[in-house]
Amino acid sequence: MTKTIIQDSLAQAHEELERFMSDQDTVPSIEKAAEVMSGCLSSGGKVISCGNGGSLCDATHFAEELTGRFRNDRRPFPAMAINDPAYLTCVGNDYSFDVIFSRWIEAFGKPGDVLLAISTSGASLNIIKAAEAAKSHGMKVVALTSKKGQTLSALSDVAIMAPDAPHSDRIQEIHIKVIHILIEAIESSISSK
Numbered sequence: 729m730t731k732t733i734i735q736d737s738l739a740q741a742h743e744e745l746e747r748f749m750s751d752q753d754t755v756p757s758i759e760k761a762a763e764v765m766s767g768c769l770s771s772g773g774k775v776i777s778c779g780n781g782g783s784l785c786d787a788t789h790f791a792e793e794l795t796g797r798f799r800n801d802r803r804p805f806p807a808m809a810i811n812d813p814a815y816l817t818c819v820g821n822d823y824s825f826d827v828i829f830s831r832w833i834e835a836f837g838k839p840g841d842v843l844l845a846i847s848t849s850g851a852s853l854n855i856i857k858a859a860e861a862a863k864s865h866g867m868k869v870v871a872l873t874s875k876k877g878q879t880l881s882a883l884s885d886v887a888i889m890a891p892d893a894p895h896s897d898r899i900q901e902i903h904i905k906v907i908h909i910l911i912e913a914i915e916s917s918i919s920s921k
Contacts, residue, residue, distance in 0.1 A: 744898045745905070747891040754888070758906060761870045761886045762913035768842045768868065769794075770918055774806035776837065778829040778858050779846035779872075782900050784811055786872075787846050790907045798911045802919055808836070810858075829858035839866030845884070846903060848896040850877015859883040872903045 748754055765775055775794065777787035787809040794807035810816075810832045819828045833843065843862035847855040850873035859869045859880060871877065871884035874892050881887035890902035 740898060741901050744891055744893055744902060748902050751889075751891070757886055757888045758909055758913075761888055762910055762917065764868050764870060764886055765842050765844075765910065766914050766917040768840060769805045769914065771840060773838065773840040773842065774808065775842045775844055776808055776810065776833065776862075776867075777844035777846065778810040778832075778855065780852055780854065782896070783846040783848060783872075783903070784809070786900065786903055786907055787811065787844065789904070790844060790911065793907075793911045794914065798908075798915055800915055800919060802915060805914065805918070826853045827857055829854050830861035833858055833861040833865060833867070837862055837865040837867050841865075841867045843867050843869045844872065845869055845880060846872040847877060847880050848874055848890075848899040848903070850874060850880035850889075852880075856880060856883065872906060874899045 768775060777790050778784070779787040788811050791807040791809040794805040796804065810829050815832070816828050819831050823831070837843070843858060845855050845859050850871070856879055859871070860883060862869050863883065869884045871880045871887040873880050873887060874890045876892050877889060881889065888906055890899045893899050
């Protein structure tokens, strides 16, 4: 039984990646997102990332690779994930879970910064409010979502959309691949300047 689960899971992941790669919007969207983020970081801005659950882990992974190191030694890039549990529970308790990310954007977002908003559904209210706050603060919004994520996509300057899938883990697998590509592209772009 375990062997069947493994084989089925790998086959499904492969199928979803093939669907993503065959979408004519995939490569231009990733290229545009990398340009937006590289431009922001090159001009002294920062990237703030957010997501819920596994997507928060992806947002954190993105920020730590930019501030740390991915493939090459280079200067750290200013990036932060909204992932402080004390802050999240404070705002969630005092206000609402719906504004945990938007209040952070209001505190730290500046014109020229970029928000990486990650939502497999594209309908998470706290991510939507974060995107709205970012836009109102003169920030660019890059969304990592799925084809069903029209609400978040509409608020974004660039939307990278995984194919719809019956389970969010398949979408998250596409998202982590995109995150690694973005980091590599950002490193390459800024290091070559």
